[in-house]
Amino acid sequence: MEKKKNVSMAVIKRMPKYYRYLGELVKNDVDRISSKELGEKIGFTASQIRQDLNNFGDFGQQGYGYNVKELHNQIGTILGVGKEYNAVLIGAGNIGQAIANYSRFTDIGLGITAIFDANPKLVGMRIRDVEIKDIDELKEYLEENTIDMGILCVPRINAQKVCDVLVNGGVKGIWNFAPIDLHVPETVKVENVHLSESLLTLVYQMNK
Amino acid sequence: MEKKKNVSMAVIKRMPKYYRYLGELVKNDVDRISSKELGEKIGFTASQIRQDLNNFGDFGQQGYGYNVKELHNQIGTILGVGKEYNAVLIGAGNIGQAIANYSRFTDIGLGITAIFDANPKLVGMRIRDVEIKDIDELKEYLEENTIDMGILCVPRINAQKVCDVLVNGGVKGIWNFAPIDLHVPETVKVENVHLSESLLTLVYQMNK
DNA sequence: TAGATTGTTAATCGATTAACAATC
DNA sequence: TAGATTGTTAATCGATTAACAATC
Numbered sequence: 001m002e003k004k005k006n007v008s009m010a011v012i013k014r015m016p017k018y019y020r021y022l023g024e025l026v027k028n029d030v031d032r033i034s035s036k037e038l039g040e041k042i043g044f045t046a047s048q049i050r051q052d053l054n055n056f057g058d059f060g061q062q063g064y065g066y067n068v069k070e071l072h073n074q075i076g077t078i079l080g081v082g083k084e085y086n087a088v089l090i091g092a093g094n095i096g097q098a099i100a101n102y103s104r105f106t107d108i109g110l111g112i113t114a115i116f117d118a119n120p121k122l123v124g125m126r127i128r129d130v131e132i133k134d135i136d137e138l139k140e141y142l143e144e145n146t147i148d149m150g151i152l153c154v155p156r157i158n159a160q161k162v163c164d165v166l167v168n169g170g171v172k173g174i175w176n177f178a179p180i181d182l183h184v185p186e187t188v189k190v191e192n193v194h195l196s197e198s199l200l201t202l203v204y205q206m207n208k
Numbered sequence: 209m210e211k212k213k214n215v216s217m218a219v220i221k222r223m224p225k226y227y228r229y230l231g232e233l234v235k236n237d238v239d240r241i242s243s244k245e246l247g248e249k250i251g252f253t254a255s256q257i258r259q260d261l262n263n264f265g266d267f268g269q270q271g272y273g274y275n276v277k278e279l280h281n282q283i284g285t286i287l288g289v290g291k292e293y294n295a296v297l298i299g300a301g302n303i304g305q306a307i308a309n310y311s312r313f314t315d316i317g318l319g320i321t322a323i324f325d326a327n328p329k330l331v332g333m334r335i336r337d338v339e340i341k342d343i344d345e346l347k348e349y350l351e352e353n354t355i356d357m358g359i360l361c362v363p364r365i366n367a368q369k370v371c372d373v374l375v376n377g378g379v380k381g382i383w384n385f386a387p388i389d390l391h392v393p394e395t396v397k398v399e400n401v402h403l404s405e406s407l408l409t410l411v412y413q414m415n416k
Numbered sequence: 417t418a419g420a421t422t423g424t425t426a427a428t429c430g431a432t433t434a435a436c437a438a439t440c
Numbered sequence: 441t442a443g444a445t446t447g448t449t450a451a452t453c454g455a456t457t458a459a460c461a462a463t464c
Contacts, residue, residue, distance in 0.1 A: 008454080010455065010456095012409060012413070015408070015409075015412065016402070016404065016405035016408040016409060017405065019408065020405070034420085034421060034422085035421080036421080045456075045457060045458090046421090046457095047459095048456060048457075050421095050422070050423065051423090051424085051455090051456075054422095054423060054424075058422085058423070060421075061421080061463090062421050062422040062423080062462070062463045062464045063419070063420045063421050063422075064420080064421070064464065065420085065421065065422080066422090078412070079408045079411060080411040080412055080414070080415040081408070083415075085411065094305070094306035094307075094309040094310050095306050095310070097306065098302035098305065098306035099302075099403075101302040102303070104387075104403075105404065105407060108404065108408060108411065109411070110407065148414065149410070149414070172414045173410050173411070173414040175406070175407060175410055179312075181250075181251070189410060189413040189414050190410075191406055191407070191409055193401070193406055194224070195307075195310075195312075195401065196312055196313065197221075197224035197225065197228070199313060199383065199399070200223070200224040200227065200289070200316060201220060201221060201223075201224060201399055202357070202381050202383055202397060202398075202399035203288040203289075203291075203293065203317070203381070204220060204223065204286070204287045205220070205397040206288070206293075206381040207288040207291075218431065218432095219431090242445060242446085243445075243446075244445080253432075253433060253434090254433095255433050255434065256431090256433075258446070258447065258448085259433090259447090259448090261447095262446095262447060262448075266446085266447070268445075268446050268447075269439090269445080269446070270438070270440045270444075270445050270446040270447080271439070271440045271443070271444045271445050271446075272444080272445070272446085273445065273446080274446090
């Protein structure tokens with residue numbers, strides 16, 4: 001799919017930002033943009049933008065720049081936007097409910113097919129038409145359905161255990177909101193959202 | 209406060225992780241640890257750990273290693289744990305409510321003193337004993353109270369506008385959950401939690 | 417064509433790792 | 441004291457920026 005293997009994490013983390021800014025430009029009917037202009041918008045150097053994009057292909061044209069709509073689509077394809085991803089969400093607490101309710105992720109292609117929780121009070125309830133099932137049914141559910149992703153919103157203490165069930169159930173990625181570093185096989189990708197650590201980083205900077 | 213000025217972002221982002229692991233060790237009554245052992249636990253090199261810590265002081269002892277409890281406290285102090293931070297939360301939607309409800313941040317010293325929303329249906333409701341006020345009252349509230357931090361959970365379209373009110377109201381930091389890069393003066397620190405970008409990063413990695 | 421801007425190579429900068437003298 | 445492990449300097453590695461020939 002990509003031109004070169006082993007694109008660095010630094011580059012990958014910047015791609016969604018390009019995608020977002022280009023989406024804005026598409027919305028504003030901007031047809032073309034140079035790396036210089038885009039760089040000024042985003043706050044990157046033109047050089048960095050060209051280097052980043054050239055990890056994936058030659059999307060520009062000398063003397064012209066980049067076609068906004070085309071580049072937006074290309075980056076979308078690179079990131080995997082548009083494909084459908086079946087996900088299960090585990091832990092219907094504060095964060096879990098927020099994620100399940102947040103419609104923005106549907107645009108990316110995320111579809112939450114089932115929600116699980118250990119709390120009997122929550123089991124049977126529905127979030128956006130998706131029923132909350134008992135966590136004990138997770139293993140069986142994963143056997144009977146092809147699930148790409150697990151969204152992990154359980155308390156720290158249960159996170160690794162639930163993670164193992166997800167991994168054994170065949171998920172290829174875990175979006176982890178639990179404050180812990182999960183142990184998974186190399187084939188499974190983990191993306192962490194560690195809110196406490198984010199907050200601490202902010203607090204540190206505020207104290208300077 | 210710190211030994212050297214200008215600690216790099218790469219280091220700062222790792223500090224909360226040290227703090228978390230050391231907190232675990234304290235809980236497990238571990239008295240001392242060497243950079244080698246800690247490195248194996250976290251997945252960093254011993255060298256990196258020593259380099260990182262020496263940005264802030266000489267916390268170790270040759271031939272012994274680090275006193276776990278002491279190092280945990282020291283890093284806590286560096287990060288600013290324990291101090292009290294007054295915060296307002298703007299946007300009581302999915303994410304906003306989740307953050308307001310999440311008690312874990314209280315441990316760090318975060319106290320949400322008021323919540324604001326534009327939706328009249330939400331105004332007057334309470335989340336954990338904190339009343340949701342009308343967004344129009346934000347400016348006045350900030351004039352009458354000393355607020356350190358704004359937690360921004362409003363839709364993208366309103367984010368910069370609300371951000372400006374927060375900045376003029378004297379906040380020193382903004383924890384931003386809106387999918388936008390905010391423009392603020394240099395004195396104000398912004399920490400972004402861009403969930404869509406996090407999800408896209410995961411999706412990209414899953415497709416490899 | 418001439419001007420603009422890319423793709424890409426080379427130079428620089430910063431961050432990580434290795435090595436080791438200092439010292440508990 | 442001898443062994444262990446730090447703090448710190450030096451070496452390496454990787455990422456960013458600058459430069460420029462290629463070309464639309």
